[in-house]
Amino acid sequence: MPGIDKLPIEETLEDSPQTRSLLGVFEEDATAISNYMNQLYQAMHRIYDAQNELSAATHLTSKLLKEYEKQRFPLGGDDEVMSSTLQQFSKVIDELSSCHAVLSTQLADAMMFPITQFKERDLKEILTLKEVFQIASNDHDAAINRYSRLSKKRENDKVKYEVTEDVYTSRKKQHQTMMHYFCALNTLQYKKKIALLEPLLGYMQAQISFFKMGSENLNEQLEEFLANIGTSVQNVRREMDCDVETMQQTIEDLEVASDPLYVPDPDPTKFPVNRNLTRKAGYLNTRNKTGLVSSTWDRQFYFTQGGNLMSQARGDVAGGLAMDIDNCSVMAVDCEDRRYCFQITSFDGKKSSILQAESKKDHEEETAARVNQCALEAVTPSPSFQQRHESLRPAGQSRPPTARTSSSGSLGSESTNLAALSLDSLVAPDTPIQFDIISPVCEDQPGQAKASGQGGRRTNPFGESGGSIKSEAEDSILHQLFIVRFLGSMEVKSDDHPDVVYETMRQILAARAIHNIFRMTESHLLVTCDCLKLIDPQTQVTRLTFPLPCVVLYATHQENKRLFGFVLRTSGGRSESNLSSVCYIFESNNEGEKICDSVGLAKQIALHAELDRRASEKQKEIERVKEKQQKELSKQKQIEKDLEEQSRLIAASSRPNQACSEGQFVVLSSSQSEESDLGEEGKKRESEA
Numbered sequence: 001m002p003g004i005d006k007l008p009i010e011e012t013l014e015d016s017p018q019t020r021s022l023l024g025v026f027e028e029d030a031t032a033i034s035n036y037m038n039q040l041y042q043a044m045h046r047i048y049d050a051q052n053e054l055s056a057a058t059h060l061t062s063k064l065l066k067e068y069e070k071q072r073f074p075l076g077g078d079d080e081v082m083s084s085t086l087q088q089f090s091k092v093i094d095e096l097s098s099c100h101a102v103l104s105t106q107l108a109d110a111m112m113f114p115i116t117q118f119k120e121r122d123l124k125e126i127l128t129l130k131e132v133f134q135i136a137s138n139d140h141d142a143a144i145n146r147y148s149r150l151s152k153k154r155e156n157d158k159v160k161y162e163v164t165e166d167v168y169t170s171r172k173k174q175h176q177t178m179m180h181y182f183c184a185l186n187t188l189q190y191k192k193k194i195a196l197l198e199p200l201l202g203y204m205q206a207q208i209s210f211f212k213m214g215s216e217n218l219n220e221q222l223e224e225f226l227a228n229i230g231t232s233v234q235n236v237r238r239e240m241d242c243d244v245e246t247m248q249q250t251i252e253d254l255e256v257a258s259d260p261l262y263v264p265d266p267d268p269t270k271f272p273v274n275r276n277l278t279r280k281a282g283y284l285n286t287r288n289k290t291g292l293v294s295s296t297w298d299r300q301f302y303f304t305q306g307g308n309l310m311s312q313a314r315g316d317v318a319g320g321l322a323m324d325i326d327n328c329s330v331m332a333v334d335c336e337d338r339r340y341c342f343q344i345t346s347f348d349g350k351k352s353s354i355l356q357a358e359s360k361k362d363h364e365e366e367t368a369a370r371v372n373q374c375a376l377e378a379v380t381p382s383p384s385f386q387q388r389h390e391s392l393r394p395a396g397q398s399r400p401p402t403a404r405t406s407s408s409g410s411l412g413s414e415s416t417n418l419a420a421l422s423l424d425s426l427v428a429p430d431t432p433i434q435f436d437i438i439s440p441v442c443e444d445q446p447g448q449a450k451a452s453g454q455g456g457r458r459t460n461p462f463g464e465s466g467g468s469i470k471s472e473a474e475d476s477i478l479h480q481l482f483i484v485r486f487l488g489s490m491e492v493k494s495d496d497h498p499d500v501v502y503e504t505m506r507q508i509l510a511a512r513a514i515h516n517i518f519r520m521t522e523s524h525l526l527v528t529c530d531c532l533k534l535i536d537p538q539t540q541v542t543r544l545t546f547p548l549p550c551v552v553l554y555a556t557h558q559e560n561k562r563l564f565g566f567v568l569r570t571s572g573g574r575s576e577s578n579l580s581s582v583c584y585i586f587e588s589n590n591e592g593e594k595i596c597d598s599v600g601l602a603k604q605i606a607l608h609a610e611l612d613r614r615a616s617e618k619q620k621e622i623e624r625v626k627e628k629q630q631k632e633l634s635k636q637k638q639i640e641k642d643l644e645e646q647s648r649l650i651a652a653s654s655r656p657n658q659a660c661s662e663g664q665f666v667v668l669s670s671s672q673s674e675e676s677d678l679g680e681e682g683k684k685r686e687s688e689a
Contacts, residue, residue, distance in 0.1 A: 002403045004189050004190065006186045006189075006191065007023060007026055008187075009179050009183065012175055023182075026185045030188055033188065037115065037192075040115065040386045041119050047111075048104070051103055051107055052104050058097035058100050062093040062094040062492040065090035066090045068086045069087070082257055088225065092217070092222060094474065099213045099214055099217065102210070102213065106206035107202070109202070110199075110206055114195065118192075118195035122195070126185065129180060133177045136177040139170045140167075143163070143171070147164065229442065264358050266361060276334070281303035282302065285299050285338075285355065286300060286302075286356075287353075295336075297338075302322065309321075309353075323351060323353055329345045333354060338356050340356055340358070342355060343352060377478055377495060405553070431492075433488050433508060434490070435517050436521055437521050437544060476525060479526070480527045480598045481527075482589065483524060483589055483591075484524075484525045484534075484595070485523070486520060487505075487512070487563075490507065490582070496553070497553075501554070504565060504583040504585055505563055505565060520587065523536065523537065525595065527595070527599060527602055528602065529548065529605045529606045530548055531547050532546040532599070533546075546566075546568050550570060551568055551603070554599050556592035561592045561593055562587050562588055562591075563585065563588075565585040566599065567581050567584075
């Protein structure tokens with residue numbers, strides 16, 4: 001190849017200073033090539049690493065877009081358009097990820113492999129030959145020095161031979177090494193061009209192939225899809241801008257209208273007291289005693305609901321019952337030099353709360369709202385209990401028809417008629433509702449045994465169980481305890497569909513709301529493989545026992561997972577001749593599904609135990625039949641043996657006459673006395689003969 005400088009290999013034996021000087025130039029060139037190629041290798045390796053990272057990141061992006069439809073955002077809802085759009089993007093990005101993966105493979109083969117081979121093989125070969133040549137050159141110089149120091153006066157043939165042989169060997173080794181070294185340096189001038197061009201050629205070919213694959217995937221249909229998505233994005237942006245503008249205007253209007261309300265105690269002349277309120281809500285300070293004379297004030301949100309004063313801490317989903325204010329008394333009090341304080345005292349005087357309003361207006365409206373509410377409760381039932389359960393549900397979810405409850409409490413409406421229609425088809429007519437659990441000390445009252453399904457069995461009032469009950473609880477495989485609150489029970493017509501439980505929940509919640517029944521009995525529900533037990537948490541007395549085989553249906557509410565119920569099929573009820581079904585409804589601490597799962601597991605375990613017991617009994621019955629057959633067979637064999645013995649004796653008894661005529665004797669008995677007698681008779685007969 002013209003223009004390539006070369007080292008003269010034919011001058012390696014002479015090893016002139018000019019040759020060594022030219023060799024130094026080639027060595028400097030090799031060092032420069034090595035440094036440059038190392039830098040180029042690092043740059044190309046960065047390209048390769050970046051491409052691998054891009055391929056992995058693209059694949060991860062596609063995977064996350066596919067999993068969008070599985071995400072459950074609290075405010076996201078079910079946006080099918082968004083899910084389908086992201087699925088389409090996921091497919092396209094997945095194809096691009098495959099293209100990037102192919103590009104990574106091509107870069108590894110066509111770009112990184114040639115430059116790595118040049119760096120690891122050719123450049124290392126030059127360095128190795130340089131070290132070997134330097135060693136051979138030093139050995140040759142040492143051999144020449146020893147040869148030059150041979151003595152002229154005292155010649156030793158042996159020493160001269162060794163030195164001459166050493167010079168021959170070292171010179172030959174230096175010559176061979178130098179020739180190979182020169183050849184490698186000359187070849188390096190070609191290889192450096194190849195090492196530069198091959199990786200660049202492979203890089204460009206890989207990129208061209210990548211762009212071709214991209215042009216095939218990104219077709220006109222995809223461009224139309226992207227145009228539609230761009231239009232949708234612009235529409236969403238315009239809608240957002242309009243909404244933001246509306247909200248900003250609302251903020252400005254509220255700022256202007258609310259400016260007088262920023263004062264904690266507004267002027268009564270500008271904001272008159274509304275004395276016609278029946279409900280009031282707002283922040284109040286409540287006094288909490290921390291000692292005999294010390295106390296603290298906490299700020300909480302209070303609101304009236306039905307006959308209750310509810311409190312709700314910041315961040316809570318729903319409020320809790322602070323005080324039952326039916327027939328309560330409200331009076332202003334002076335407390336610790338605080339203004340606008342008033343005290344609410346229950347009708348029995350056992351409970352009181354001291355609250356502080358922010359202003360005189362709120363103070364008077366609170367009192368007026370309490371008086372108006374007491375007057376309204378005389379003619380209108382309160383739906384507060386049902387609303388308390390409804391407040392726990394997400395606002396965006398739709399409730400099933402079987403679980404809806406009318407919160408108005410009015411009679412004769414269309415919703416009430418529909419509810420009555422569904423009640424007639426699921427719940428027995430004229431069915432009373434039991435809202436509380438009768439204490440164990442009252443179990444001898446009529447109807448308690450039937451309602452509990454215990455068959456008249458009493459529970460030990462001292463909290464101790466009998467030996468059989470204790471052994472059953474200890475032997476049970478399943479033993480799970482849950483905290484529940486009894487809402488009510490009522491007899492139902494059907495027990496073959498969960499709608500029975502849902503309808504009973506609706507009826508009991510509505511009845512509690514209409515009659516202002518808010519008190520619930522808390523119990524411990526024990527789930528075993530034999531029964532369900534309601535246990536008093538204080539005395540550990542068993543309040544009710546439900547045999548597990550009688551529990552034919554159990555379900556949790558479709559939306560409020562705190563509510564669950566089960567149907568107990570018992571004999572008797574209001575119609576003593578037939579089976580009756582009673583539905584029991586409970587409230588738990590968000591464990592309704594766990595309780596139903598535990599009941600299902602208990603029934604499965606009981607079913608398998610019953611199947612095992614039946615199989616064991618069947619096996620025992622088979623063994624008894626076999627034993628009976630064996631006895632019959634043994635008896636039959638004994639009878640046959642006795643018959644054979646009798647026939648043998650009869651045959652033996654018929655032979656004596658024949659024996660006498662022939663001069664022979666026959667032994668009729670196996671006893672020793674009879675044998676001796678027959679022996680003597682035989683001797684006599686022989687002598688006579």
